[in-house]
Amino acid sequence: MSANETPTGSGTSLAARLAAAQGVLLAGAIVLAGAVVAGGLSVAVALLIGAGLLVGALIPARRRPVARALARFGTAETTLSAPAPVDSRLGALVQALPEAALLLDPRGTVLVANAEAARTVASVRVGDPVSFAVRVPEVLEAVRSASADGEPRRVEFAERVPLDRWLQASVVPIRFGPAGERRKPDATLLVLRDLTQQRRVEQMRVDFIANASHELRTPLASLSGFIETLQGPARNDTPARERFLKIMGEQARRMSRLIDDLLSLSRIEMTAHMRPEAEVDLVAVVNHVRDALAPLALERGVAIAFVPPAGPVMARGDRDELIRVFENLVENALKYGGAGEEVTVTLVRDGGEAIVGVRDYGPGIAPEHLPRLTERFYRVDTAHSREQGGTGLGLAIVKHIVARHRGRLVIESRPGEGATFSVRLSARFPKDEKTEVSSAA
Known part of the structure; x- marks a missing residue:
């Protein structure tokens, strides 16, 4: 044993302890000297305080009460944050599940979270308590109960933030021992199923x-x-x-x-899954609709303006269904677009698509109604719709027919500026083909 070591120093020399605490001792000496000079502290008291600081610096760090408490706290925190090792095969199985799945240890710490869980619960992290990601008391209570008694649970709950959705939580305890053995579960599987579309x-x-x-x-x-x-x-x-x-x-x-x-x-x-195979001339369809609705337009004092393109515009579709689409759109424009104005029908080309637009110059539609216009029986003004003979199904029919034709329905409107309903369909333009053939010849 060297002269600089003590039996109770656990291998740490007095010189090393004093060197480690020299900053604290120097600061303490300066403060005490300043207090004595200012008259706020007697020399004897200052010496006693200085001796106490020196003795504290000589105590080994591991024996200091505060250090022991911090060490215990640090050990406990490390134990809680470090998840138990997971068998790679079990982890791979959880990752392969098609629904959001979390594997938890008996304390509720996340051991494995698959990709779907990360999409469903964005804040989930391996090593965190499950309560950090799922803040639903019923689900957390089901996890605790299943971990305690080994019985599976199922909970349905609704979320309003960040999205309005319904979820079902299935909590399944897992034991790694023999099947008949009755003991507390070794882990818990939490599966989250999205019920929003079903609801x-x-x-x-x-x-x-x-x-x-x-x-x-x-x-x-x-x-x-x-x-x-x-x-x-x-x-x-x-x-x-x-x-x-x-x-x-x-x-x-x-x-x-x-x-x-x-x-x-x-x-x-x-027949929504069956796309029509026949070819239909959209110019002829729109002309037919304009002629069929001419008496209604005359009765309401509204002109239907349509300038057809130079040649035919061919689209794959069912002629009767496409007539139904444009009849509904033009008839709505005549009924709700305001008497004494004009309804404009356009047919323009956009790349490989044809866009048929029906525009009225009526009072327009408020923004909050636009997302729901194609719902069945949804009406902006129920009384006025019934007066006009509407059933509340016209735009729902339009949406489903356009979807069957693999097209898109776009609705644009501002209050006081009328409304435009546009149908985009894949189309072929024979005029271009004739031009290419003539050029080649």
Whole structure:
């Protein structure tokens, strides 16, 4: 043992300890000297404080109370943040799962997170507690309970931030020992399944049935009331009978239009996966629509303006369905675009696509309504739509027909500036082919 070491120094010399603490001792000496000079501290007290600092510097670091506490804290933190090793085969299995999956240790620390989990829960990180990523009390309680008693759980919950979505959490405890052994799980598998699309489809089905029932119930109630009146008080009232029969005819036609639209929508949905193979001239289709709706335009005092291109524009499609698309769009423009104005139909080329646009100069549509215009039975103004004889299914039919033709429907509108409905379809322009053939000749 050297002269500079002590038995209790655990191999650390006094000189080394003093050298390590020289900065603290020097600062303490300066402060104490300043206090004595200023008269705020007596020399005897200053010497006692200085002796205490010197003794503290000589105590080995591992025996200092604060150092021991910090060491314990650091050890505990390291233990919590370091996840247990995971068998590579188990990790690969979790990574291969098609749904978001997290493998947790018994304390709820994330051991493995697959790629889908990173997309579903953006804040998930291996080594963090699962509560850092999933902040749903019901899910965290299910994880704790499953880790305690080994029973699987299933929880459904909704999130509003950052997106409005529904998720299902399946918590499955895992034991690595024999199958019949009853002990606490070695790990927990948390699988998150996105139910958002399923819930939206269910809600759309409920809304569709409710809206269809309502749309049919109103004219049926009207017909029943008029029939009872004609059978009773108005039995011999000829003027009233004529008036009632006219209204009954309108209500019957309204129900007929609704049923026709429902059947059309059903047929289109059944063949949505089958793209039409025939070729249709879009110029001829638009001309047919303009001629068919000319009487309605004349009745409302609105002109339908259409300047056709020089040659045909051929697109793969079903002629009757495309006529239905442009009839619905032009008819909507005539009904809701404001009387006394003009409805402009354009057919222009954009690369390999043809764009058919229908523009009105009416009051326009508020921005909050635009994303929902193609929903079934959605109306900006319900009362006005019913006055015009609308069923609330026209734009839904347009959207489904355009989707079947592998096209796109674009809606642009600003309040007070009218609205433009554009249909983009892949098309062929025979005029260009004739030009190329002539040039080659």
